[in-house]
Amino acid sequence: MKRCLLIALIVVTAASGQLAAQAANPDGGGVRQGVLPRAWQASGPQCVGTPQFQVHEYNPDLIVLRESGCSNYEKPFLFLLFGQERALLLDTGAGKTDVAHVVTNQIDQWSQRNGRRNPPLVVAHTHAHGDHISGDADLKALAGATVIGTAPAAVQEFFGFRSWPAEVTTFDLGGRILDIIPIPGHEPSSIAVYDRQTGILFTGDTLYPGRLYVQDAAAFTYSIQRLVDFTRDKLVTHILGNHIEQTRTAYLDYPVRTVYQPDEHALELGRAHLLELNEALRNLGGAIRRVALRDFTIWPSK
Numbered sequence: 001m002k003r004c005l006l007i008a009l010i011v012v013t014a015a016s017g018q019l020a021a022q023a024a025n026p027d028g029g030g031v032r033q034g035v036l037p038r039a040w041q042a043s044g045p046q047c048v049g050t051p052q053f054q055v056h057e058y059n060p061d062l063i064v065l066r067e068s069g070c071s072n073y074e075k076p077f078l079f080l081l082f083g084q085e086r087a088l089l090l091d092t093g094a095g096k097t098d099v100a101h102v103v104t105n106q107i108d109q110w111s112q113r114n115g116r117r118n119p120p121l122v123v124a125h126t127h128a129h130g131d132h133i134s135g136d137a138d139l140k141a142l143a144g145a146t147v148i149g150t151a152p153a154a155v156q157e158f159f160g161f162r163s164w165p166a167e168v169t170t171f172d173l174g175g176r177i178l179d180i181i182p183i184p185g186h187e188p189s190s191i192a193v194y195d196r197q198t199g200i201l202f203t204g205d206t207l208y209p210g211r212l213y214v215q216d217a218a219a220f221t222y223s224i225q226r227l228v229d230f231t232r233d234k235l236v237t238h239i240l241g242n243h244i245e246q247t248r249t250a251y252l253d254y255p256v257r258t259v260y261q262p263d264e265h266a267l268e269l270g271r272a273h274l275l276e277l278n279e280a281l282r283n284l285g286g287a288i289r290r291v292a293l294r295d296f297t298i299w300p301s302k
Contacts, residue, residue, distance in 0.1 A: 040054060
């Protein structure tokens, strides 16, 4: 009898864990809503007069910047989040751009809308590759800006990690809590950021519609499992990575260095894609090889 009760308790507990991330009604789940474009502006085929960044307001406190392929073929995304006490910029782009001017302009507009002084800016990076840190020097020159170093030790010190990569820490923008999750594997200092306000999980180059380059197979596999575990009881509205390399055609990507992508995949993925990636890695058993899935490709970088 006791054994039956124990088994029943385990089943109920497991079911509760699975249901915890579900909303009771289709009413938005209590997270703050926003809008992503149906398609991003295509760079080219003619680049004359093309702005360096497309600026999109997800909602008044989250701005998405997409660097033009006419500025750099990597076309990375940057994310600017506002809290009541500070703003956070995730990544600074590729190549030489006027990113500091664009970011400052967005901060000025936010302050004017809210009748506030400009909040101090913290600049973090999803990871340390060159197409995500190229604007660091210009942003360091801004008054009141703090640019976090790109070495793993610098990231750990700033966010207060004591056990990397097993620990998750938080960073408060002022009424807006972000969870900082270490996810090395693509690059040693890689982090994911979960925004509790919007339910968005920012994953850098670890998960996005394109080529997922794996530098360290064991670390990458462990990191994806940790993201699965972390999101098990979270509402995940979108998973937003830093690139689009996939077309809207299943299993088909754009070649490296493509500038003009008129039929590219949507930026946003969902938790189902995270589960799909986790299963694919588990099936590979630690021996990373190139595997094309519908919306992304696992791609060994060695």
